[in-house]
Amino acid sequence: MMLKKSAFVAIIGRPSVGKSTLLNRMCGEKVAIVSAVPQTTRNAIRGIVNRKDGQLVFIDTPGRHVSEKKFNKKLMEVSSRALEESDLVLYVLDACRAAGPEEEQTAALLSPLAEKTVAAVNKMDLPSADFNRAKEFVCARAPEIRKIISVSAGTGLGVEELIEALFQIAPEGEALYNEEYYTDQETGFRIAEIIREQAINRLRQELPHSLYVQIADMEFHESLLWVRAFIIVERESQKGMVVGKGGEMIKAIRLAALKELKRIFDWKIDLDLRVKTGKDWKHNDNTLRKIIEKKF
Ligand SMILES: Nc1nc2c(ncn2[C@@H]2O[C@H](COP(=O)(O)OP(=O)(O)OP(=O)(O)O)[C@@H](O)[C@H]2O)c(=O)[nH]1
């Protein structure tokens, strides 16, 4: 009898390479939110994949980005901690972008871990994708890497091959989670994230980076979940943009979030959504601890 395998796998890469999209594709469910805006992911988000070989627990992380800003430093701590806690690494690159200084830094960070790393060159569905360019880069910077696979998180191309390659190097072990689960996130966190996703996708300029979502209250009444949530912005002047003319923007965010939540949860959800200012929340240690360092 073949022994089952199990491993924690940290998903690491630059912002916007498609780490969260890939996680969702591998899990077959929406585990992490996705947007075209870099630095969408702010937490270590676990997604569970079960196959006949065993179980892989992926940890999605904030994209590696170099900046001295306090907020960004916290995000990089999340990514580094996930790396420390993992057995294996999934290094994600964007096939459409040539490697710049940020990619060099990511590769340098992962190079010592190459023997437990598989690289995925993502977005191969796009016409400008260049697999060989990415492959040559990875081979030069991390020659010990176990495998480099061309994938599209968008279409699913190469994704099963990627999972197989990770199982090949995974240690033997018992499943870490019950096979019915595909994530271990709390309900409130997932709801907050879906609201944030729908807000990010509708707002412009610096607003996506300036907001977070707080669940103020949650109550179950039979099969109905009642939720009161706040979109919290950094400055008073930003509130109006989130509310929109005649409340149109907040209404659109609320409806889009409800539609998305309906796909995820079985219960009916009633959402009371408001906007509030959390002055300079990005510089407040307590707030940052609450929204970034919390483990899910
Ligand atoms: N065409 C195409 N687009 C993709 C693919 N994977 C991701 N995207 C798009 O790339 C953008 C970024 O995707 P995310 O999954 O949020 O990227 P991420 O690496 O998690 O980004 P951060 O969380 O900000 O680090 C989104 O607009 C996705 O729809 C892919 O395989 N093909």
Ligand SMILES: [Mg+2]
């Ligand atoms: Mg992400």
